[in-house]
Amino acid sequence: MKDILQELEERRNVARAGGGAKRVEAQHAKGKLTARERIELLLDEGSFEEFDMFVQHRCTDFGMEATRHPGDGVVTGWGTINGRMVYVFSQDFTVLGGSVSETHAAKICKIMDMAIQNGAPVIGMNDSGGARIQEGVSSLAAYGEVFQRNILASGVVPQISLIMGPCAGGAVYSPAMTDFIFMVKDSSYMFVTGPDVVKTVTNEVVTAEELGGASTHTKKSSVADGAYENDVELIAETRRLFDFLPLNNREKAPVRPFFDDPARVEMSLDTLVPDNPNQPYDMKELILKIADEGDFFEIQKDFAANIITGFIRLEGQTVGVVANQPMVLAGCLDIDASRKAARFVRFCDAFEVPILTLVDVPGFLPGTGQEYGGVIKHGAKLLFAYGEATVPKVTVLTRKTYGGAYVVMSSKHLRGDFNYAWPTAEVAVMGAKGAVEILYRSELADKDKIAGRVKDYEDRFANPFVAAEKGFIDEVIMPHSTRRRVARAFASLRTKKQSNPWKKHDNIPL
Numbered sequence: 001m002k003d004i005l006q007e008l009e010e011r012r013n014v015a016r017a018g019g020g021a022k023r024v025e026a027q028h029a030k031g032k033l034t035a036r037e038r039i040e041l042l043l044d045e046g047s048f049e050e051f052d053m054f055v056q057h058r059c060t061d062f063g064m065e066a067t068r069h070p071g072d073g074v075v076t077g078w079g080t081i082n083g084r085m086v087y088v089f090s091q092d093f094t095v096l097g098g099s100v101s102e103t104h105a106a107k108i109c110k111i112m113d114m115a116i117q118n119g120a121p122v123i124g125m126n127d128s129g130g131a132r133i134q135e136g137v138s139s140l141a142a143y144g145e146v147f148q149r150n151i152l153a154s155g156v157v158p159q160i161s162l163i164m165g166p167c168a169g170g171a172v173y174s175p176a177m178t179d180f181i182f183m184v185k186d187s188s189y190m191f192v193t194g195p196d197v198v199k200t201v202t203n204e205v206v207t208a209e210e211l212g213g214a215s216t217h218t219k220k221s222s223v224a225d226g227a228y229e230n231d232v233e234l235i236a237e238t239r240r241l242f243d244f245l246p247l248n249n250r251e252k253a254p255v256r257p258f259f260d261d262p263a264r265v266e267m268s269l270d271t272l273v274p275d276n277p278n279q280p281y282d283m284k285e286l287i288l289k290i291a292d293e294g295d296f297f298e299i300q301k302d303f304a305a306n307i308i309t310g311f312i313r314l315e316g317q318t319v320g321v322v323a324n325q326p327m328v329l330a331g332c333l334d335i336d337a338s339r340k341a342a343r344f345v346r347f348c349d350a351f352e353v354p355i356l357t358l359v360d361v362p363g364f365l366p367g368t369g370q371e372y373g374g375v376i377k378h379g380a381k382l383l384f385a386y387g388e389a390t391v392p393k394v395t396v397l398t399r400k401t402y403g404g405a406y407v408v409m410s411s412k413h414l415r416g417d418f419n420y421a422w423p424t425a426e427v428a429v430m431g432a433k434g435a436v437e438i439l440y441r442s443e444l445a446d447k448d449k450i451a452g453r454v455k456d457y458e459d460r461f462a463n464p465f466v467a468a469e470k471g472f473i474d475e476v477i478m479p480h481s482t483r484r485r486v487a488r489a490f491a492s493l494r495t496k497k498q499s500n501p502w503k504k505h506d507n508i509p510l
């Protein structure tokens with residue numbers, strides 16, 4: 001018996017050693033943690049239960065029978081984050097470059113199947129040279145099995161991808177189908193074809209970092225939702241995000257103890273909106289002043305900053321926030337902002353996270369760039385996402401909301417539950433100057449007359465009361481009491497039940 005126990009321990013030690021001390025050293029030299037070190041940091045101490053530690057590949061081509069490693073380049077299993085269950089896989093670059101074989105993928109599929117069945121999120125830590133070249137088509141088929149599970153798990157359990165090394169070729173499509181992608185600056189990259197292929201095909205000379213590094217994907221492509229300095233920071237922030245999320249689509253997000261008075265008054269908000277309508281102000285200040293303890297987890301901070309998306313808590317409960325940012329492009333909606341916010345709204349709706357929308361929007365960004373880029377279809381994504389969402393929706397208008405953008409931004413007409421406005425809000429088809437220039441084109445030469453017309457238009461429409469008279473705004477509220485009003489609104493909606501007509505699925509304008 002003792003011998004058997006010793007053998008088990010020895011076998012475990014071999015598996016835990018991954019690709020060996022030299023390769024672990026090389027991994028550390030690149031500033032990267034090993035697959036097991038990452039799992040240890042991500043999960044609560046002592047909570048990790050491993051699956052398939054002794055699984056080995058079955059390939060015999062290209063002398064592969066001589067390079068068998070127990071675990072086959074990926075560590076899989078489950079554990080807890082602050083006591084809540086999660087399934088994890090962590091690719092081990094020290095074993096054959098973390099490349100994906102048939103058995104490596106089967107290990108990932110096993111924990112994904114269990115996650116779907118048992119209703120717990122999946123966090124994948126990606127650090128891989130891609131398809132195991134020696135296995136050829138078997139490896140491609142194996143990827144296909146992972147992709148299929150990503151699709152089936154979507155909207156059932158949250159899926160988070162951490163890119164912590166290479167992620168190239170078709171392999172990128174597994175993270176691409178998950179809910180959130182986070183990258184490590186300087187040590188991770190994602191691309192469909194690498195710099196060498198790019199050079200051959202298009203003659204462009206580009207580095208891996210320029211082509212698919214964290215900066216590219218958080219600022220230009222919006223493939224990634226955030227970038228962090230190193231493995232440790234990324235993992236710590238992932239734990240923080242995890243605490244905002246429900247385990248699956250049948251459960252609500254966890255309620256955290258809170259020490260912040262829901263009725264807290266913020267007198268400074270009464271002067272947040274400047275007197276000059278053309279002067280910007282920082283919408284983030286409002287988000288932080290509404291949130292419990294000022295805690296805000298922002299998604300896609302570096303992309304389409306004219307709209308802000310992220311999670312806060314109110315009375316300990318998770319709320320998704322979408323807010324126009326007047327500091328960037330005057331807070332207008334454009335292609336990027338519409339896509340970013342639509343995806344976020346759909347995540348919230350899929351996982352029963354209520355949505356708070358803070359509105360100050362002059363309309364859609366004009367221009368050939370926008371029209372040629374398909375702003376009609378992309379803007380419709382956000383409209384569609386809000387209109388189909390059945391989660392509690394609370395909206396606060398702070399300043400202006402014009403034209404189509406008024407309807408899009410969680411208006412009453414898209415089944416907004418509470419639509420509040422500050423006294424500074426104005427709801428109109430367009431700004432007063434633009435309206436007068438169209439209505440009184442023949443008087444344009446007479447500056448005084450036009451100024452009078454603008455004043456008349458402002459007096460009539462530059463306020464929230466016309467919309468409030470029609471019931472499109474439920475109540476005009478004091479800015480200083482926004483946290484209290486919004487918290488009470490969400491509290492009243494905790495038992496909300498709403499459903500859409502039966503359909504196989506909708507046909508959102510992709």
Ligand code: HXC
Pocket residue numbers: 095096097098099100128129130131132133134140143144166168169170171
């Ligand atoms: C088998 C691989 C491998 C792979 C790396 N290795 N990638 N083995 N299949 N795909 C092995 C190397 O042989 C090496 O083994 C070890 O992993 C570490 O690799 P290095 O090259 O020494 O590391 P580094 O210099 O850091 O470069 C990392 C790398 C490079 C940029 C990822 O290894 C590379 O270019 N690999 C090939 C990438 C690729 O073309 N993959 C296929 C993509 S297509 P030893 O024994 O020397 O330590 C794809 C399709 C998916 O993935 C399709 C899904 C439908």
